[in-house]
Amino acid sequence: MNVIKLSFYERTSDEELIEMIYMQIDVLKQLIDYEDGEEYWKEAMLLNNMIIEIKKRNLSIRKDRLIKNILKA
Numbered sequence: 293m294n295v296i297k298l299s300f301y302e303r304t305s306d307e308e309l310i311e312m313i314y315m316q317i318d319v320l321k322q323l324i325d326y327e328d329g330e331e332y333w334k335e336a337m338l339l340n341n342m343i344i345e346i347k348k349r350n351l352s353i354r355k356d357r358l359i360k361n362i363l364k365a
């Protein structure tokens with residue numbers, strides 16, 4: 293019998309998932325400032341899982357907003 297793993301992100305709406313991506317980027321930027329490498333990689337893997345879920349849903353993220361979010365101080 294196969295075990296099916298359900299992602300937390302599968303239960304969120306499309307809009308919530310995209311907003312979570314933006315918040316997760318902010319978390320990663322804060323962890324870079326604190327130089328907490330281990331926690332950074334844990335959070336980076338969560339971001340990766342969110343991106344995978346976005347691709348599964350065939351969603352797109354506004355590039356202009358994403359770039360602004362990444363580059364803002």
